[in-house]
Amino acid sequence: MIHTHLMFFYKEEIYLKRIDKVRIIPLGGLNEIGKNLTLIECGKDIIAIDCGIAFPDEDLPGVDYVIPDLQYIVKNADRFRAVFLTHGHEDHIGAIPYLLRQINVPIYGTRLTLGIVENKLREFRLDKTAQLIEVKPGQTVPMDTMSIEYIHVNHSIADSAAIAIHTPCGTLLHTGDFKIDVTPIQGEMIDLARFGELGNAGVLAMMCESTNIERPGFASSERKVGESFSTIFRGATNKRIIVATFASNVDRVQQIINAAIAFGRKVAVSGRSMVTVLEVARQLGYMQVPDGVIIDIDQINRYNPEELVIVTTGSQGEPMSALYRMAYSDHKKVEIGPQDLVVLSSSAIPGNEKLINRVINELYRSGADVVYESYAGVHVSGHACQEETKLLIGLVKPKFFIPIHGEFRHLKKNAIVANSMGVAKENIVVANIGNIIEISREKIEIVGTVPAGRTLVDGLGVGDVGSIVLRDRKHLSQDGLVVVVAVVDAENREIVSSPEVVSRGFVYIKENTDLLDNVRKLTETILWQAADEKNEEWLYNAKTKLKDDLGKYIFEQTKRRPMILTVIKEI
Numbered sequence: 001m002i003h004t005h006l007m008f009f010y011k012e013e014i015y016l017k018r019i020d021k022v023r024i025i026p027l028g029g030l031n032e033i034g035k036n037l038t039l040i041e042c043g044k045d046i047i048a049i050d051c052g053i054a055f056p057d058e059d060l061p062g063v064d065y066v067i068p069d070l071q072y073i074v075k076n077a078d079r080f081r082a083v084f085l086t087h088g089h090e091d092h093i094g095a096i097p098y099l100l101r102q103i104n105v106p107i108y109g110t111r112l113t114l115g116i117v118e119n120k121l122r123e124f125r126l127d128k129t130a131q132l133i134e135v136k137p138g139q140t141v142p143m144d145t146m147s148i149e150y151i152h153v154n155h156s157i158a159d160s161a162a163i164a165i166h167t168p169c170g171t172l173l174h175t176g177d178f179k180i181d182v183t184p185i186q187g188e189m190i191d192l193a194r195f196g197e198l199g200n201a202g203v204l205a206m207m208c209e210s211t212n213i214e215r216p217g218f219a220s221s222e223r224k225v226g227e228s229f230s231t232i233f234r235g236a237t238n239k240r241i242i243v244a245t246f247a248s249n250v251d252r253v254q255q256i257i258n259a260a261i262a263f264g265r266k267v268a269v270s271g272r273s274m275v276t277v278l279e280v281a282r283q284l285g286y287m288q289v290p291d292g293v294i295i296d297i298d299q300i301n302r303y304n305p306e307e308l309v310i311v312t313t314g315s316q317g318e319p320m321s322a323l324y325r326m327a328y329s330d331h332k333k334v335e336i337g338p339q340d341l342v343v344l345s346s347s348a349i350p351g352n353e354k355l356i357n358r359v360i361n362e363l364y365r366s367g368a369d370v371v372y373e374s375y376a377g378v379h380v381s382g383h384a385c386q387e388e389t390k391l392l393i394g395l396v397k398p399k400f401f402i403p404i405h406g407e408f409r410h411l412k413k414n415a416i417v418a419n420s421m422g423v424a425k426e427n428i429v430v431a432n433i434g435n436i437i438e439i440s441r442e443k444i445e446i447v448g449t450v451p452a453g454r455t456l457v458d459g460l461g462v463g464d465v466g467s468i469v470l471r472d473r474k475h476l477s478q479d480g481l482v483v484v485v486a487v488v489d490a491e492n493r494e495i496v497s498s499p500e501v502v503s504r505g506f507v508y509i510k511e512n513t514d515l516l517d518n519v520r521k522l523t524e525t526i527l528w529q530a531a532d533e534k535n536e537e538w539l540y541n542a543k544t545k546l547k548d549d550l551g552k553y554i555f556e557q558t559k560r561r562p563m564i565l566t567v568i569k570e571i
Contacts (some may be wrong), residue, residue: 019043019145019168024207024402024437027452028052028068031408031432033349034091035454037068038174038207038404042167043145046076048083049163049174053094054454055316055349065457067095068433070102072450077103084141084148085109086176087160088116089248097124098457106131108141110150110159115280116248137161137191152191153178156222156249156382158286159187162195169441170204173396177209177405179219179381180388185226185251186286192395199397205439206398210406210414211383218387220380222251225345228377229259233309236341239369240305241265242334244315244323245345247273249382250281252345253311257289260309268297270334271313271322278311297333305339315346317355327362338367345378386417393421400444401428402437479562480505482554484523484546487569488539493531496571499523506562515557522553527568539568 022042029036034054040047054066073080082105085093096107096117107117107130114132121127135141137152149164155177165172182189212219233241241260245252253274260267267289269275278294281287300308314323323342325331336342342363348356356372363370373379384392393401401423403414408430415428429444431437434452438445486499501516501523526549530542546566555561 021438021440022167022169022172022204024172024205024439025072025450026404026431026433026435026437027070027072027450028054028433029091029405030411033407035066035068035095036092036405037095039073040146040165040172041079042165042169044079045081045143045145046073046079047081047143047146047148047165048073050086050092050176051083051095051099052089052091053457054091055318055352056456065094066454067098067457069451069453069455070095070099072452073099074102080105081143082106082108082141084135084163085113085117086163086174087155087157088113089157089177089246092177093117093120097121097126098455100124100126100130104129104131106133108133108135108148110135110137110161112157112159112250112281112284112286115284116277119276119280135161138194140166151194152188154181154184154190154382155179156246156251158250158281164198167204169439170202170399171198172205172207172439173198173203173398174207174404175209175392177211177383178388178392179384180391181219181221183221183223185222185254192391195392195395199395203396203398204441205400205402205444206393206396207402207404208389208393208414208418209383210403210410212381212385213389213403213406213410213414213417215381215385216387217385219383219385220377222255222380222382224377225252225380226255226258229255229343230262232341232343232371232378233259233263233265236306238306238339239341240308240310240339241341241343242310242312242323242326242336242368243343243345244312246315247271247277247313249346250277250286253278253281254287256309256311256345257287257293261290261293265307265309266295266303267293268295268300268308268310269312270297270310270326270331274311274313274322300333310334314359315344315356316349316352317357317359318352319355324359327359327366329366336363336366336368340366340368342368342370343378344370344372347373347379347381389414389417390421393418393423398423399427400439402444403428403430479560481565482506482519482550482562483565483567484519484550485567485569486523486527487571488527488531489571495524495527495531499527503562506560515554518557519550519554522550539570543568 025039027037036050036052038049111134121130135150137150140147140149147166151162153160153162162176163174180190243256257267312322314321326334326336360370401418403411411430415430419425434449435446436448438447481504483502487496489496499520501519526545527542543566547564550564
């Protein structure tokens with residue numbers, strides 16, 4: 001029996017020694033903001049680091065979320081071992097439910113991260129079957145061909161981690177989202193000592209986030225935001241204070257609560273995600289809130305404005321968020337007025353600037369005072385700036401470097417920074433999602449691609465909104481719709497009644513009666529012409545001609561191209 005075991009370990013050792021290459025396959029997070037997902041392939045094993053969502057831009061009307069294309073993972077389900085999460089932000093964990101619907105694998109993460117994930121899975125009714133395994137910073141998880149080590153970092157959410165993947169080829173380092181905060185709100189500063197130890201031992205490749213790489217210097221400490229809150233609260237003597245921030249920024253919410261306590265205010269919470277994260281963070285001990293400080297949103301009318309702080313979601317101006325509904329007088333509990341001071345404690349995610357500006361304008365129209373990043377220190381980034389990145393690269397001393405987590409300009413700038421820190425140009429790869437990055441001890445290169453892109457989530461539909469649907473939605477949003485309805489006697493080839501023309505989002509009917517009358521007459525003419533043709537397919541031909549001819553006529557008259565829908569009822 002002992003001999004059998006020895007043979008097994010001997011064979012495993014030989015197998016591991018034969019592994020001379022490792023592959024990194026990003027499925028999201030490169031040349032874009034969000035939906036971070038990176039695969040590591042070593043021998044027969046595949047693991048994922050993070051599995052997040054992105055929020056749709058203006059080119060995706062009606063879409064709720066964007067998730068990575070998961071087909072490569074599903075296709076290789078027999079080799080796929082686990083997902084390792086760096087922290088609890090949506091762009092890193094949001095797609096976990098959609099993955100677990102297709103393939104059930106262990107999900108590793110720190111305590112707060114898994115607490116947020118578990119609550120999310122509960123909404124999808126996946127919490128009973130999911131395998132959530134807690135990992136502490138400093139702990140290493142052994143796999144067959146790799147071991148995965150968690151390293152404590154600072155970020156805008158507690159329990160954030162970088163991940164070191166130890167392989168037979170060498171150590172890969174994924175920074176996750178990080179900053180160097182020497183005075184964090186809770187916990188310790190980033191474990192620079194461990195990064196230094198890894199660097200001295202030798203790091204084969206470093207995957208480094210690029211979000212703030214264009215900003216010189218160091219990111220400010222989160223504690224500075226607390227100081228700004230104290231100043232704002234002190235000056236708002238007769239105002240109700242409403243603070244909008246990311247629900248997942250637990251440290252930020254803690255500082256808002258601390259300021260409220262210091263100035264004798266009660267705290268009400270608005271927004272489902274804010275309520276959920278606050279509850280999870282308190283249960284797990286990541287927030288300290290004395291009894292009696294938090295009140296239900298239904299109770300706010302019992303207090304004077306100067307006795308209240310409302311913490312809410314909607315800092316990105318998202319339609320239907322709590323702050324958005326407040327701004328547009330559509331919130332059931334909160335009505336904005338001159339008694340309010342609204343603080344937007346966040347920075348704009350690229351693409352959301354217009355939405356945020358609209359909300360700010362509406363808040364001003366309601367009579368409220370508004371404080372936002374441009375005018376006060378109410379937000380600091382959770383992402384490393386240039387000098388912090390240089391410091392970490394200097395400690396890690398990677399042979400190969402792969403910029404991640406950013407648009408192309410961010411990745412390119414990070415590559416330049418890495419080169420300035422001594423990483424040779426030929427050892428730096430600026431990749432795209434779907435690229436297969438193959439690394440040996442001697443070189444790094446892109447050797448192929450896998451299916452990658454975006455899967456659109458619209459309500460309960462996942463991936464059923466394609467290019468044609470999006471094209472139609474854009475068409476409708478830009479030029480509107482014209483519906484032409486006609487009733488015909490197919491057997492006798494007669495028009496039973498005059499066609500009806502309906503306009504939606506195209507022209508105002510009462511002011512364009514001549515145009516619509518002409519459309520109606522043209523419809524009749526085309527139908528009669530088709531009916532006179534000795535062709536069994538006359539109705540089909542009529543529909544085709546109607547769409548073409550009506551489109552041409554409407555464009556000639558209006559220079560617009562509305563979507564034209566023809567409905568011919570047969571009796």
